[in-house]
Structures are given as C-alpha cells and as structure tokens.
Amino acid sequence: MNKWLANKKIKILGYVLFTFFCALVLTLSVRGLPGNPDTSQLNRLTWKDNGPLELSPERGRYALTYAIAETHKFSFSPDLARFAAPDVGFLNGQYVSLFAPTVSFIILPGYLLGKAVGFAQVGSFAVIALFALFNVYLIRSISIKLGAHPLAGLIAGLVFLFATPAFAYAVTLYQHHISTFIILSGIYLLISFDSVWALIGIWMLCALSISVDYPNFFMMLPIGIGALGRTIIAKKQQYGYVVKIPVMRVLALLTMIIPLAFFLWFNNASYGSPFQLSGTVDRSVQINPNGSPVLESEQVKARLKSAGQPAVIPQKSALGAFNSRLIMQGFYIYFFSPDRGIIVYTPVMLFGFAGLFLALKQKLKYTWLLVAVIGFNILLYSMWDDPYGGWAFGSRYLIPSYGVLSIFLAYILTRLSKYNLFLLFFFAIYVYSVSVNTLGALTSNRNPPQVEAVALSKVTGHDEPYTYIRNLNILNSNESKSIVFDTYATNYMSAWNYYSYVMVLIIVVSAFLLMTLKSVTKGVKHAL
C-alpha cells in the first residue's frame, strides 16, 4: 500500500481526484441565483433575505464590488445603499461601505467573469469557495511541514472545510476564508522558507490582512514577530549572541507599503481621509424613499433626548469595541452555547485541542506560533461586543482558529490513527460535525443569537429556533439556497435528499481517506 501510494503518478491522480471532490462539494453547495441583478432587483427579497445575499455583511461587500464594477465609484447610489443597509455608512453627503475593502476587490474578477456568463453573484461567491479550497491545501502543507502524514493533512483540511462552520462561509460572501488564507499563507511561508522572498510575502500579507478585516492585525501579529526574528537574526554562541541584520531583509519590510498604500488610497477616496477607518463612519440604518439617510447617531440622540439625557454620543473608537469583561460571556458563547458553541457545531475541533496539548507535550516546533494565532483569535473576539457575529451559523469569527486547529488535528491523527477505538470515536464525531455544517452550508446563515431569538419569539408569537434546528426547519420546508439545487436538482429530488447525498459523499470520501491513513500508518513509527 505504501509503495503504491508512493508512486508519483498515483499521488498526482489522488490529488486531482481530491481537488475535484472538494470542488464538486463546494459547487453543489455554493449559494446563488442565476442572473446579473441590477440595484432594483437586488433590493427584492428573492436576492436578499430569501436569497443568497441574506445578511448585511454579504450585501455590504457585494454592494462595493457592484459599485466598482458598474459605476467605477466607491460610493453607493441610494438604491445600492438601501440594498446594503443597515451596514452602510454616510459621510460627506455620500453613501459609503462600512467594511474593510479588500474582499470586494478580490471577488471582482469572479463578479466580472460570472457576469459574462450571466452569473454575477455566483461568480463572486465562487471566489470565496476557491479560497476555501486553497485553505485545505495550506492546512495539508503546514501539517506535513510539522511532521504530520500527508494523508492526515488532507483529512485535516477536509475537517476544516466540511466539519466546521467554515463550510457555511465557503459558499457565501464573507471575509473569513480570505483572512484564513492570509494567516495560513503567512504561517506556511514562515515555517517553510528562510529567504528574503518569503519575508516579502509575509510582510505584504500582514499589511494586506488589515484591509481584509481589521482584527486580522492581531492574528498576524505572531507571524510578523516570527518574521522579525528572521530579519534580526540572533545566533547563540559560546560567549553570547551574534546578531546579523541582512539589509535586504530589512528592506523587505518596505514592501508592506504596497498593500498599505492601496488601503490608504481607498480610505482617502471613500472617506476623504487616508486614516479614517470604515468602522468609525456614521451608520445609515435605513434609506428614506427620497434617498436621504436615517442615521444611527440621530436615532440614538433622539432616544437620549426623550429619556431626558444629554444627547452626546461618544466618538467611536476602534479599541472601545473590545472589553475584557466580556471574555467570560465570549468563552461560553464560543465553546458551550447552543447557538454558537464549538461543542454543538463542531465538536470535532476538540481533537484539534487535544492535538495542541500533544504538540505542547512533544515540544513540537512552531507550536508557539499556532497557539498565538489561536489565542489572539479567541481572546480578541471574546472581548468583542458582538461575539455572536450577528445572525450567523456557528461561530464564524473562529474560522481562522479552526484552520489552525486542523493542523494540530493532522498531528494527532498521525500519532493515534493506529488505534481503532480512536479512529472510530473520531469518525463518529466527524460525521456529526459534517452533518451539522452541511446543513448550514446548504440552507442559511440567518440564525439569530439566543438572546435575539427569545426577543423575537415574543414579537412573532411562536418559538424562534436559534440552533441548527432552524436550518433543519428550512430543509423540512424543502428549501435550500444552493444554486445547483435551486436551479436543477429541485426538479428531481427533495432538499432533504439533496442534503443527504452531499453529506454521504463527504462522509464516504473521508472514510476512505481515514481507512487509507490507517493502513499506511500501520506499523510505521513516526518521527514525531
């Protein structure tokens, strides 16, 4: 078996088939509707709440892409702003995006290609799916670099893509897969290469990450520190340290200017100042029929005034949104809560944590780097005043951590795949996680946090589910947002059948890979 797998041609064929499999599942799951909608169509429920652009984070980013492609501007027309509301800014008499801009630029080619064949929105979403696929291979590559078996690396990639909420966010338009791609690329470059080119890549990724999503700064921080260690090289000698600072490596730092310049240019063009961040712009929660904004600040002032309080709104601060007091609530939400918790949505990630402890015990190289990324990710978003991520499926903010934890998962799989009981247990949890997350991917991410669901129940008069039961209900009403299902498969099968086929496909391929891993690692003692 080992010999057979070592054959280069078989290997290549294996990877082609694997890529095809992932691409197939993603294609079967990607959300969308055919057509190139204009602003009036976009404002219809079929595209918004009931369609692929169901939540404001998708709409806000898609609106910017649309504005760039169709009007060659960064500002939105009132109709486009209405589509993006309530996450749309109003500044200097213009409607502007409230999101970091790079995602909208990255999906632009997908939008244009899609538009050319009559699938503008699907083309945009497909770019995210492509990044999700890249992430699978990055997880595999990093895992191998850290000593995991290549097959274990692939399985870990599959776990990340299909057994975590990353799946639901691979088939729609969010920043998380691009952020994860940047983080994993940074890690890969740092642990694989020791060259000026690698440093250039890392610094550019660091700078770019901020314009994808501002909090990425903190998750890229450990990678940046690692890169700094490659720039100022201290080697221990008998008498002390020899410090070497290669000039080219220092100059590599300057390449950060390129993505930063783009970011500052965008800020300047959008908000009139290179240093104005989109998150600090006044929000227009609604657009009046005459095109004028309904500003959030005015609403707050009116509320304060009616309560007899001074109508003074403190200035928005980027750091003010993170409060250490919230960590307890954040930890609960991310780990245990029924509406977002890892234990409910992706318990398979617990194997990643187990792998982390194993790696710590074994003093695995670069554990510090991976732990730091996970640590900053979890702590930062635990302090965030909306740890739920608004209406969402699972804990979307932890997707980068799921990526990194998958690397540890590859490690523990390599170490323990010889134990049948472990594999059986792992597989059972994996099947559960895949079934939950396939549900999310094929239906919707519009799951309210528990607190909102309870309040909503009082308004609607009936129970509002807030866990994946909500997604089950969608499936029960024979609905799915997958474009393949909506356009073709719905004529031949029910949504439930469609879901079952997709899930079984994932499980069967994963089971095959796991069995192969077991057979190739049988009796092999890994040098870990």
Place this chain on the structure above:
Amino acid sequence: MHFNIRTFSLQFSINNKPVEAAKKLFENHATVILFFMLSMISIASFLYFLSNHLGVAYNDARSHLDIARRVVENLKPGFAQLGSVWLPLPHLLATLTVWNDTMWHTGLAGALQSMISYVATGILIYRILQALGVTLYGRLVGVIVFALNLNIIYMQSTAMTELLLLGTMTAGVYELIQWHKEEKMTRLLMSGLWIMLSTMIRYDGWFLLFFATILIIIQTMRKHNYKTTEGVVVIFGTLAGFGIFLWFFWNLIIFKDPLYFILGPYAAGTQQQQLADAGVLATKHNLPFSLQTYIYAIFYNSGVFTTILAFIGVILFWFDKKISKELRYAATALLAPFIFNVLSLYLGQSVLFVQGLHGNSWFNVRYGLMMIPSIAVFVGYLTQRVKPVRYVILALLLFVTFFSYVNRDAVTIDDAVFGASGKNVSQVSSWLNQHVPNKPGFVLISVASHDAIIFSSGLPMSRFIHEGTGLYWNAAIAHPVHWARWIILRTGDANDQTYRLLHNNREFKNDYTLTDHYPFADIYEIKPQYVKDLHIKPSLEL
C-alpha cells in the same frame, strides 16, 4: 559592529556577560528591584485614584477611616472605638496616621497599609515561585499577573482591608512552604506570626489558621511521631491563635460577651440573617450556587483567561513529580481562600452579589480578589511547564490586560461606584459641610448607618454624637433638644438606630423641622427658639 559586504548585512556581537550579570544582579537584588518598581506603580495608582475621587468610593473604606479616627479624635476617644464589627488590625494601623486631617480625608491613612501590602505581596509571589523552583521568567510572570491586575491596583489605592489581608496571608503561606522545605522552627514561627496578624484582619485568616494547622499536623506526622506533632502544633497554635484569643478577650472586656462579634446586633451573621429572611441570600445551603458565585467573583476579579491558565497550572503542579510531596501539600494552602469563601457563602455567613447571577447588582464582589496571589503563583508555574509557549502566554496576558485598562474593566470600581458597596452620600454630606462649620452645636447620627456621611462631610469627628460616645449618646437620645442641633437619620428605617430610638420622642417630633431630604438620609434641624438651650461644647464627664 561591522558591515559584511559579501552577505550585505550588519553584524555585531552581544556579549553574554553583561546580560548574565544583569540577570544575576536582578536575582540577587530581586527584592529591592521589585520593591522599587512595585512602589512606583503603587504610588502612581494611589495618586490617580485620588485625583478622580475613587480612592474612598467604598462605603466601607470611609467607615474604616472613621473608626480609626474615632480612636484619636472624638467626643469619647480611645481604643474602645475599635468596636466589634470588624477585626481591629487595619484600624489600629491606621490610627498611627489618621490623626492628620489630610491622611484621614485622602484615605491615605488606610491606603498606606494596602500599598505596603501590595508591594510586599508582589515580592512574596516572587519568593513563593522561587521556593517552588520556578525560573526567573516564571517568577516575573507571576508578579506581573498580580501587580498589573486592575482590581488589585485599585484596591491597593483604597482604605480597604483586602490587600493587608492578602499580604499577611501570602506571607504566612510563604513561610509555611519554606517550613515544609527546610523544617526550620523559625519558619514555622514566622508563618504563625503572619497568620496571627491575618486573623486580626478578616475571618479568612481564621480559616487559614485552621488549614495551616492541618497541613502542619500531616507534615509532622509523616516525618515524626505524635509527640513531636503535638509539640509543633502547640508552638504554632499558641502564636498563630493569639490574635483570635485577643479578639475574644477584647469582646469580653468591652462588650461583656466574648461572642459579641458573632451575636451582637452589628455582627455579619446578624446582617446575613436579615438578608436570608428577606430571601436574598440565595447561596445559603446551596453548594453549587455558592461555588458558581465565588468562581464568577474570581473570574471578574482575575479575568477568565488568567483563571483558566491558573487552573491548568494547579493541575500540572499537583501531578508534577519533580516537586516534592511536601511542597505540593504545602502549596494547597494557596487554595484556602477559595474553600473559605465557598463555605462562607454556603453557610450563609457571607454575602456576595454578582451581576447577572443575583439580579443587576454588585455587592462584595471584591472577595474574589482573595485568590489573585494564588492565581499569580500558578500562572507563573505554568509558564515553567509549557516552555514552548511561555512567551505567548505572557503576550496574551498583556493583551487582555491592555484592554482591561482601555475599558477600565475593574469590577471592584463598579462595586464601589454603582454597586451596593458604595453610597453616594455627596448631597447630604455637602449640606453638612456648608451649614455646620459656621454654627455651634452637635450632629446626632448613627455611625452604624451613616459613617460615610460623617467621613464625606469633612467635619471633625468631635462634632458628632453617635453610638460610640457613651453618655453623650444616651443624653442626646433622651433629650435631643439639649444636645443635637442637627439630627441625621433615615425616616422610617428601623435599621437606623437614631430613628428607632427617636421616632416616638416628643422633643424630636415637636422641636425639630425637616430641613432636607436625600436618598440615604434626612436632615432635621432644631427650631430656632430652642437653640439657646443647646449644649454646644463637650461638657460631660465620661
């Protein structure tokens, strides 16, 4: 330093010697260096909280200062003013400086001991970690966890008793650990001395005495025989229990009942019983809820992340075979505050409200502070055990600490400012400050209910007739019109002793007018025609 053209790089060497020398210097003079650094933090934070008027935000802080002040300046000064509500050591220490008006009103008379304790506890954490064989890095992480905790920084700037208790308890535990290591009698005696002092601060110290005694019995029995154990326990117990003996004795000679502090009208137990009767002592006889309440209090005081790290540290520590059994047993003393607080809540001897668990209020949430030195020790130890990520742990700790500073996340401040532990008495005390100094006469007031008003008024203690003024109090209660120009009480509140004793008094009803009404108290002033009959100077022989 030179430039290498071939590799196009700048190259220089750092000799290890200065680095090693600096490290050695630090290790050799750690106490002095830490003393200096912690003192700087301590002084700077005291000044900061003084400048934003948070230094005496706690109602209890003002009461502690007043108790000490009454010992030296009062209508009836003397040590009897120490009373029985609180254990006496913090007040005794404050009497050394509280005679000075600035020291009294800035709160420095009480804060000074907290500040010294803060510095000492930081150094003790370093020493405990050193005793446990933790490297310099781990020791410093432990000190950082303690010293940069915003709740600790705030509480060390106030006249509260927590830091003094932490200091003495940590010193007691440190010496106990050293005794387990060295078996030197001096260590045991020092432990006894510090624990004795802690028993004179709060009842947490009494439990530590009990816990330490058990540890000593186990250790001596393991190593020696019953006779030796008996001797060691007697020596330790005599010294460590002396404070408790004094307290019983004090209650006997002052209040004629050695158990007055337990059974008296102002005893914590009596107050807790009132809460239990009102149905708000939800932790009583509910162990899971007591546990949850105290764990939440720890989370809010130390931070969830730090506490989780410490928990992992405890587990690793307990199973660390490189650490001797003796040391592992001795270090369990660090967990004594946890057991004590959970037990107190369970037995209904303590009250602690955590927002979210007990409605929307905070009360006594600062009790969670008691575990911070232990948490610091175990986090410091953890960094030793997980070397590959030790820098990451520090970075993440500093990351969270940074945001706690940015958002002023200190539950102890919230408790003092918005919770039930603080009383905004500024209106009534401002009234007193504006109207009383220029007119002769005394103010009749109950210190049990309104000590915060006395403190905030800025008036000398000798202008007040209260429960601790003996004959003045009795005379004023019997004939207020002869003694009290003003009466401060909470109308309708039977818990207010002045109201309880006066509400049927004919003179009070007929000869006083309600001058002003405030949330925490009402002000009554004698009618002008009776002013001439007032005693305006202390004239009673006490």
